[in-house]
Amino acid sequence: xxxxxxxxxxxxxxxxxxxxxxxxxxxxxxxxxxxxxxxxxxxxxxxxxxxxxxxxxxxxxxxxxxxxxxxxxxxxxxxxxxxxxxxxxxxxxxxxxxxxxxxxxxxxxxxxxxxxxxxxxxxxxxxxxxxxxxxxxxxxxxxxxxxxxxxxxxxxxxxxxxxxxxxxxxxxxxxxxxxxxxxxxxxxxxxxxxxxxxxxxxxxxxxxxxxxxxxxxxxxxxxxxxxxxxxxxxxxxxxxxxxxxxxxxxxxxxxxxxxxxxxxxxxxxxxxxxxxxxxxxxxxxxxxxxxxxxxxxxxxxxxxxxxxxxxxxxxxxxxxxxxxxxxxxxxxxxxxxxxxxxxxxxxxxxxxxxxxxxxxxxxxxxxxxxxxxxxxxxxxxxxxxxxxxxxxxxxxxxxxxxxxxxxxxxxxxxxxxxxxxxxxxxxxxxxxxxxxxxxxxxxxxxxxxxxxxxxxxxxxxxxxxxxxxxxxxxxxxxxxxxxxxxxxxxxx
Numbered sequence: 001x002x003x004x005x006x007x008x009x010x011x012x013x014x015x016x017x018x019x020x021x022x023x024x025x026x027x028x029x030x031x032x033x034x035x036x037x038x039x040x041x042x043x044x045x046x047x048x049x050x051x052x053x054x055x056x057x058x059x060x061x062x063x064x065x066x067x068x069x070x071x072x073x074x075x076x077x078x079x080x081x082x083x084x085x086x087x088x089x090x091x092x093x094x095x096x097x098x099x100x101x102x103x104x105x106x107x108x109x110x111x112x113x114x115x116x117x118x119x120x121x122x123x124x125x126x127x128x129x130x131x132x133x134x135x136x137x138x139x140x141x142x143x144x145x146x147x148x149x150x151x152x153x154x155x156x157x158x159x160x161x162x163x164x165x166x167x168x169x170x171x172x173x174x175x176x177x178x179x180x181x182x183x184x185x186x187x188x189x190x191x192x193x194x195x196x197x198x199x200x201x202x203x204x205x206x207x208x209x210x211x212x213x214x215x216x217x218x219x220x221x222x223x224x225x226x227x228x229x230x231x232x233x234x235x236x237x238x239x240x241x242x243x244x245x246x247x248x249x250x251x252x253x254x255x256x257x258x259x260x261x262x263x264x265x266x267x268x269x270x271x272x273x274x275x276x277x278x279x280x281x282x283x284x285x286x287x288x289x290x291x292x293x294x295x296x297x298x299x300x301x302x303x304x305x306x307x308x309x310x311x312x313x314x315x316x317x318x319x320x321x322x323x324x325x326x327x328x329x330x331x332x333x334x335x336x337x338x339x340x341x342x343x344x345x346x347x348x349x350x351x352x353x354x355x356x357x358x359x360x361x362x363x364x365x366x367x368x369x370x371x372x373x374x375x376x377x378x379x380x381x382x383x384x385x386x387x388x389x390x391x392x393x394x395x396x397x398x399x400x401x402x403x404x405x406x407x408x409x410x411x412x413x414x415x416x417x418x419x420x421x422x423x424x425x426x427x428x429x430x431x432x433x434x435x436x437x438x439x440x441x442x443x444x445x446x447x448x449x450x451x452x453x454x455x456x457x458x459x460x461x462x463x464x465x466x467x468x469x470x471x472x473x474x475x476x477x478x479x480x481x482x483x484x485x486x487x488x489x490x491x492x
Contacts, residue, residue: 023049023050023051023052024051024052024112024113024428024429024432025051025052025053025054025109025110025111025112026046026051026052026053026054026111026112026113026114026115026428026432027053027054027056027106027109027111027113027114027115027126027127027130027132028043028053028054028055028056028114028115028116029055029056029114029115029116029117029120029122029123029126030055030056030116030117031117031119031120033275033276034274034275034276034340034341034342035117035119035137037245037275037342038137038223038244038245038341038342039115039117039137041244041245041421042115042137042221042244042421042424042425042428043055043115045421045424045425046425046428049425049429051432054109054111075360078360078361079187079190079191082191083190083191086120086121086142086191086192086195086196087195089120089121089122089195090121090195090196090198090199092122093121093122093125093126093199094199094202096122096126097129097203103129106126106130107130111130111132112132112133112431112432112435113132113133113134113135113218113428113431113432114126114127114130114132114133114134114135115135115137115428116134116135116136116137117136117137117138118136118138118140118141118142118146118214118217119138119140119141119142120142121142121192121195121196121210124136124213124214124217125196125199125200125210125213127213128204128213128216129203133218133431133432133435133436133437134216134217134218135217135218135219135220135221135427135428135431136217136219136220136221137221137223137424138220138221138222138223139222139223139224139341139362140362141214142188142191142192142196142214143185143188143189143192143211143214144161144184144185144188145161145362146220146222146238147232147234147238148185149211149214149215150215150220150235150238150445151232151233151234151235151238152233153232153233154233155174155177155178155181156169156174157169157230157232158230158232159177159230159365160177160180160181160184161184161362161365162180162184162364162365163176163177163180163365164364164365164368165177165368166230166368166369166372167230167231167232193210196210197210200213212445212446215445216441216445217237218237218431218436218437218438218440218441219237219239219427219428219430219431219437219440220235220237220238220239221239221241221424221427221428222238222239222240222241222242223241223242223244223341223345224240224242224341224345225240225241225242225243225413225420226240227242227348227409227412227413228242228344228345228348228369228370228409229242229369230369235440235442236440236442237437237440237441239423239424239427240420241420241421241423241424242345242413242420243345243346243348243349243413243420244419244420244421244423244424245324245342245345245346245421246324246345246346246349246350247324248328249324249325249326249327249328249329249350250322250325251325252322252325252326252329253322256300256321256322256326259298259300259316260298260300260326260329260331261331262298263297263298263331266295266296266297266298266333267297267298267331267332267333268297268298268299268300268326268329268331268332268333269292269295269297269298269299269300269332269333269334269335269336269393270299270300270321270323270326270327270332270334270335270336270352271288271299271300271301271302271303271335271336271337272301272302272321272323272336272337272338272343273302273337273338273357273359274337274338274340274343277338277359278302278303278304278305279303279304279305279306280303280305280381282305282306282308284381284384285303285305285306285308286308286309286310287310287384287385287386287389288308288384288386288389289308289309289310289311289312289315290308290310290312290386291386291387291389291390291393292311292312292314292315292393293310293311293312293313293314293315294312294386294390295314295390295393295394295397296314297314297333297334297397298314298315298316299312299314299315299316300315300316300318300321300326301315301316301317301318302317302318302319302320302321303317303318303319304319310386323343323346324346324350327346327347327349327350327352328350332350332352333352333353333397333403334352334353334354334355334393334396334397335347335352335353335354335355336354336355336356336357336393337354337355337356337357337367338356338357338358338359338363339356339357339358339362339363339364339366339367340361340362340363340366341362341366344366344367344370347370347375347406348370348375348406348409348410348413349410349413349414350410351403351406351407351409351410351411352403352406353375353376353396353402353403353405353406354367354370354375354376354377354396354406355376355377355378355379355389355392355393355396356370356371356376356377356378356379357378357379357381357384358378358381359381364378370406373405373409374401374402374405375402375405375406375409376396376402377392377395377396377402379392
């Protein structure tokens with residue numbers, strides 16, 4: 001595979017120059033797509049606070065599209081796409097490091113912090129090369145869900161991402177969880193290690209583990225919280241900022257507001273499948289449209305494909321919609337979503353119940369958590385027809401418990417001492433002020449599995465116990481023989 005030209009692949013530079021000299025100097029290394037949607041919010045807030053930012057922009061990845069819609073086929077396509085994606089990213093890192101002028105300019109810039117998404121490997125490796133403190137905007141890393149890389153994660157009650165399990169598992173479910181974890185971590189390693197390990201070995205030495213570049217991050221800004229997440233162990237340098245992108249709704253455009261108001265007491269249904277999926281196979285789109293046509297509610301559907309023949313008069317198809325503003329509208333009754341993190345957090349913030357159509361990535365896991373909390377119904381898109389989909393919609397529309405549960409989650413989410421976005425900015429500035437946050441890092445990250453689990457200690461203690469036991473038995477046997485032999489001699 002030919003390596004794309006450097007200027008095309010990586011380094012479109014965006015400088016945000018500010019008159020204030022009191023702010024920090026931040027190098028931003030983002031991941032595109034929906035990840036950039038929330039990274040951009042952090043960047044804009046830091047800009048408003050007086051910081052100077054330089055953003056290294058990579059080529060935008062192509063939208064995901066596959067004619068294969070069974071769960072197995074989708075996963076196979078995804079593994080191949082991620083393998084190629086990380087291959088290109090590792091090649092990009094090599095190009096960066098081989099460009100002496102670029103690296104000299106980066107060193108001379110004397111950044112205070114690197115802000116990156118660990119879903120790609122380049123940002124963490126670059127921060128280590130520059131010896132600059134590192135902050136993650138994170139839920140996923142190149143090795144899966146972030147907690148698995150940095151925090152204790154007992155599989156007895158921490159469900160692995162792909163399982164759609166909760167923290168209360170039966171024995172059979174725990175077996176499934178362990179097997180899924182083993183297979184999943186192997187698959188993630190297969191997609192990443194062949195690409196990043198040679199780069200790290202080449203520029204940092206043969207004894208350096210590339211995963212240490214990730215676990216050495218000063219602060220992990222986690223894009224969830226314990227309204228969404230099941231209770232679990234965590235670490236001092238993990239800062240939860242779930243819903244930081246959420247905000248009160250703004251007024252809708254006039255034409256959209258008119259359509260929403262025309263719904264009367266029935267209200268509206270909002271449907272979007274995120275930034276990567278603008279269209280569906282035509283037969284699935286027809287079934288979805290037919291299900292919508294059966295309902296008295298009005299529907300606003302973001303869709304880029306061919307207009308379904310079964311589309312009803314109650315459905316408005318748009319190429320873009322103001323998702324946060326619609327979810328915050330009092331007439332919105334249900335949110336039909338693929339289950340991306342941004343959409344799920346906005347549904348929680350506004351207290352809107354969900355009908356989920358998970359496709360790939362973290363989407364099934366996200367939706368399963370909302371279902372476990374009583375706020376969602378999930379439909380397998382591979383099994384979807386108009387009757388199944390309509391039943392799911394009517395269940396959420398007319399069973400008040402779904403709305404009540406989501407509104408409860410909304411109240412819990414909003415009831416906190418500091419807004420999540422303010423907290424995220426505080427901790428980035430904290431790292432700038434103190435030139436890192438090493439005192440919040442656990443030494444466990446530098447331990448081997450053998451030492452971390454005290455296998456050596458257990459082995460030593462077992463050895464001592466066995467030695468003492470053996471010694472005691474030997475003494476007893478010796479005493480027994482002495483007593484027995486002495487009695488026999490006297491008898492003789």
